Amino acid sequence: MTNAPLTVLVVGATGSIGRLVVAESIARGHTTRALVRDAGTARHRLPAEAQLAVGDVTRPETLPQALAGVDAVVLTLGSHGGAHSSPENVDYAGVRNVLAALSGQRPRIVLMTAIGVTARGSAYDHLLDWKRRSERLVRASGLPYTIVRPGWFDMNAPDERRPVFLQGDTRRSGSPSDGVIAREDIAQVLVQALTAPEAVTRTFELVAEHGPAPRDLGPLFAALEQDAPGALDAVRDEDNMPLSQEPQRVRDDLDAVRALAGA
Structure with a gap:
């Protein structure tokens, strides 16, 4: 795992996971930029070392400046209902x-x-289908990526801190029985993935079991299968969302992202 410091943009930086990602990124020596809608409000919620970039993911014209010169982007987006935040x-x-x-x-x-x-x-289809489509965009982008699918936040016991990486997304009950994980541990995995070469083109579910958290996640990343080149879905995922049945606007977005990747 490389220790070279990066310039990292955290998107969703004031959310319950995003705030922890910002703090973890700073702790690991990265220059950390937080995308926020309101700098005055966000300043009280984020570490003083965080650089604030004012922007809104629903307003594309606000994003280029925030992204200028970044080495990495961590996306922890979460909607809250309503037309603006669907x-x-x-x-x-x-x-x-x-x-x-x-x-x-x-x-x-x-x-x-x-x-x-x-x-x-x-x-949860109204949420999960859109999250899955966001994964497909990232895979289609041609960029080096890692996609992390955490279990239920902060429902772990105090001694459940050992991360377990799964693939195939077979735990789909929609309840905590699918797996639990501390928010802090999610943030650590997201940030360590930025500098782990073994994490590139991997998609996995993240849960915790009894035991302590390891310092180096490299072996866990390395044990994962890589997503197939050019595939829209992750390795081992069930093929149950045919592209031919997707909304036309979604297919158009995939074509646009692929075109950018080939530019």
Whole structure:
């Protein structure tokens, strides 16, 4: 795992995971830029060492300046309901808008989605389907990426701190029985993925089991299978979301991202 410091942009920086990612990134020596909608409000919620970049993922024109010169982007987007903050506008289009605003830059991308993201016909389809589509955009981008699908936040016991990486997204009950993980541990995995060469082109579910957290996640990343080149879905994922049945606007977005990758 390389220790070279990076310039990192955290998108979703004031959220419950994003704030911890900012702090973890700073602690690891990275120059850390937080994308925020309101600098005055955010300053009280983030470490003093964080650089603030004012922007909004639902307003594409605000993103190029925030992305200028970055080596890596961590996306921890989460919608909160309503027309402005719907899963389509934030969890999906927010990722699309960030990718489109890179203007030829090729940063490392780390995207957080959710365990069970490939489930169909569940009560969470309105969220999970858009998160899965955001994953497809990242894979289509041609950028070096890692996609992390954490379990249920902070429902772990105090001694459940040993991270376990899974693939195939087979735990899809939509309940904590799928797996639990501390928010702090999610942030550590997201940030360590930025500098672990073994993490590139890997997609995995993240849960915790009994035991302590290891200092080096490199062996866990290395044990994962890589996503197939050119594939829209992760290795071992069920093929249950045919592209031919996707909304035309989603297929158009994939074509646009692929075109940017080939530019």
